[in-house]
Amino acid sequence: MKNFTWWNPTIVLFGRGTVLQLADQLEAAGVESVLLLYGGKAIFKNGVYTQVADALTKKGIAFPELGGVRPNPRIDKVREAVARIKASPVDAIVPVGGGSVFDSAKAVAAGACYDGDPWDFFEGREVERALPIFGVLTASATSSEVNGIAVVSNPEKEAKTSMNSPLLYPRVSAIDPSFQFSLPETQTVYGGIDIMAHVLERVLDGDEGVELVDEQGYALLRSMTRLIPDLLEEPEDYDARAEYAWAGSLAHNGALSCGRAARGDFSSHKLGHSLSLLFDVPHGASLSVMMPAWARYLCKRHPAPFARLAEAVFDVFDGSEEERAVEGIDLLEDFFRSVGAPTTLRELNIGEADIARLAANASARGNFGVLKSLDANDVLEIYKLAY
Template identity: 45%
Template sequence: MKNFVFHNPTKIVFGRGTIPKIGEEIKNAGIRKMLFLYGGGSIKKNGVYDQVVDSLKKHGIEWVEVSGVKPNPVLSKVHEAVEVAKKEKVEAVLGVGGGSVVDSAKAVAAGALYEGDIWDAFIGKYQIEKALPIFDVLTISATGTEMNGNAVITNEKTKEKYGVSSKALYPKVSIIDPSVQFTLPKEQTVYGAVDAISHILEYYFDGSSPEISNEIAEGTIRTIMKMTERLIEKPDDYEARANLAWSATIALNGTMAVGRRGGEWACHRIEHSLSALYDIAHGAGLAIVFPAWMKYVYRKNPAQFERFAKKIFGFEGEGEELILKGIEAFKNWLKKVGAPVSLKDAGIPEEDIDKIVDNVMLLVEKNLKPKGASLGRIMVLEREDVREILKLAAK
């Protein structure tokens, strides 16, 4: 087990009926005026907007609104909200929605205190060391952004989808009421679950194998799979929603990273090119990429892939036959719950593979290399490796 420091500064308020607490939390932080950022109309249809507004009014919090954040959040909306935040001299940012809204809130919170273009932080020209305080009310469990310092934004002009990470971007308080997710479309529940499982697997397959972290990861993956199947059958199953929601949070709040090597992250970075170029859901793209990556790299870490097959699916045996059986079982589960498992499933032509590879390698040059990072850990992927993985993912 590697040495580690575990510190997460985000306060979580979890459970049914917790949204009205947001105003109190903001007031207790000494905030008087804030930017209220959200997406489309869903929070007005499910009552979340009214609960938030009532709470802000009750506790004397002023706010200005910016709406219209997309599921794959774009830089132009961040720019718009940064301009409003600066003009209105807000003291904090409140994101109400899913991971896209919260990631946008983080970028806005940092951009409000930066004189240049906040995109600089995503291409290695600026290190985020300060941001306005961030609060959120989460309405979709998937990305784990409610309890980490990460944000991913797409520059829609250049078709670049890059991530940034900073201690300054951890939310101060996140409210998670699983009951507001009862009305989510099946696809959003499934893609959220795939995203959460993928976060766990990025750590699980990074070449480390601490027993306690393995056991926590495997138990959480099995829980996510079980809860997802329950929610497909009964979307308003509160216990299933609650277990899935908390699983998604701990998938990327540092818990899965304990004693490991920092995570693999090749699949996420390859997927970022899929959603940047084709605007597909992040979870859908991960369902396409992950099984193909597993099939391509398993020889670099065979013991862990054997363990995956045994612990997640209960298979017995050893060696390549067991490993491939486990990978196929994972792909079949993804298919079973309705996720695409090939480029073809997502309507992406195989002829586009070179274009996707070019986009991935641009990310390596502009987003990874400035940070001293590489594409992959157990196997550093070069251009030809990415092409071969995408070929495996094609059909």
């Protein structure tokens, strides 16, 4: 294992009724007003909005609101929220939603304390100050509730990229699994695939010195292959929802990167970002298509991590290392397909003529990748495999 520093300052309040504890935390921090940030109408239909509003009201905390955060969140909504806060300051931000809302809240938290355009943070500007975030998670997928990362799209620049700062970790995150009972099936599937992708991008990075950490990742992957089908069968199974939600937080809170030479190989995410940006593909669907294609492209040259995946997650022990690697990828793709996720660009209505545009967008910022540094030609070939 390589030297590492692991630090995660987020207080997680996990379980039923934890919104009330979140309000206690806000009161203890001396917060008198917050921007309540959310997405669409779901939190009104499932009663989450009422619980949050009641908890804030009982503590005397004012909560001006801003809704309309989209999946694949955009910088224009961030700018709108920043302008609202600058016109009428608040002490903190309370995102109520999934990763898109939490990611937007982080960009808003930094932008509210900065005189320039918040997109500057996605082009490398360091965050110097940020408002505190006290979040309520309603959909597990990105681990944004327990990390300092935000991913936002800028359609005008045809860019979807991330910012990352220790100042952007939520101070407190409330995770009530019962809030996820009413999620649409596709959101459970795509969120689960995102959770799996965060793990896969660690265990498949080719690092040989982190067997303990990899074993933790394999356990999470095995659990997700059980939990996603279980939740499709019984969406209000609290224990399954709780395990799913906690797996979501564990997958991308930094612990699986400990001791690695790199923090993981996020090539599949980068390839998927171009799909989401250019064609508004749901994030999880972009990953169910691009991760198997990326794996097939690399497995013959780098079979070891894929063979280990096949053994540890799918009980594949027969055949050569390369044969096990290929079978493991086949089984991963089969699992995605079995829960209703797409595995080809054609299923996303992406035409063969669109592949060159996707490759150009994904390659625009130069090479990327850990297991292999992918150049523009590599990227083009991977999109072709995904077709």
